[in-house]
Amino acid sequence: MVVTSLDTARIRAITIDLDDTLWPVWPTIARAEAALAGWLATHAPATAALFGDAPALRAIRVRMNELRPDLRLDxxxxxxESIRLALTQAGDDPALAEPAFDLFFAERQRVELFDxxxxxxxxxxxxYPVVALSNGNADVHHIGIGRYxxxxxxxARLGVAKPDARIFHAAxxxxxxxxxxxxxVGDDALLDARGALDAGMQAAWLNPAQAAWPQGTPPQATVTSLRELCRLLA
Structure with a gap:
């Protein structure tokens, strides 16, 4: 653990990132995409034939980013809408996008928390009062940790994303x-640590890989685990 200048006496609240801070996100997404592919195979076989694997589903999601830049934060x-586009291109009923997404979203909330x-x-x-602060769509209440x-x-809720200072100020x-x-507290050097610093907060960078700080003034604390963070604040 590297601590530079954390002033614990100043801390009156905690904001914390979710994906890759409290759980690994990509295994969660991979499982949700696999569940979606299975659902499509049963309910929309033409779509499954064209977009039945994760790379194809992700490719059409990238395409939707280009088609609907207004949705980039949601x-x-x-x-x-990427599911709807896949259904439409395959000739299946685009209304199936709603139940298909519902299944995907439910699986996306089945995270495996870090130990x-x-x-x-x-x-x-x-x-402290703790506020979750995320660019993603994990729902702490669906996950079962909302009480914290x-x-x-x-x-999506605020219309601005990290590292924009406005989302930190809102938190x-x-x-x-x-x-x-x-x-x-967060795992991303730019989105979390740098963004928080630029918003006038102190920052604790969760850095289990012990990567070098990319550039400029480092955060007040760098920890390799959440348990180290607790020891630092005890």
Whole structure:
């Protein structure tokens, strides 16, 4: 663990990223896409024949990014409309996009938390108001961890995404404190740590790979695990 200048006395609230901070996201997405492919094979076989594997599903999702830039911050809407596009191109009923997405979304919420995630949430929420702050579409209430959070903010909900300072400021407001009283915790050097610093917060970078800080002023704390973060704040 590397600590540069964390001022624990200033911390009155915690904001925390979700994907790849509390659980690994790509195994979750892969499982959800596999479930979606299985559903399509049963309910929309023509679509399954054209888009029945993860690379094809992701390719059409990229295409939807190009077609609907207005949805770029709403990952749920992007996924739903990419499924609709696949159904339409294959000649299946585009209305099947709704139940298909519902299945995908339910699977997307079946995350496998890191070993120290629950104990960390218990530790943090016993001491501070905690606000989830994500660019993704994980739902802490669907996942079953909503009780640890005062609020959960997403790019889709606010219309801005990390590292935009406005989403960090909104999270501080949701926690009932100023930005300077917040410690933000996240795994992404740019989106989380740099974004929080630029918004006037302190930042703890979750860096299990022990990568070098990319550039500029480093965050106040770098930890290799959430358990290390708890020890730092104890």
């Amino acid at each position: 990952l749920s809407a992007l996924r739903r 120290d995630a629950l104990e960390t949430l218990e530790f943090l929420s016993a001491r 959070f005062k609020d959960s903010l997403s790019a 501080a407001q949701a926690a009932g404190v100023t930005s300077g009283a917040v410690l933000h």
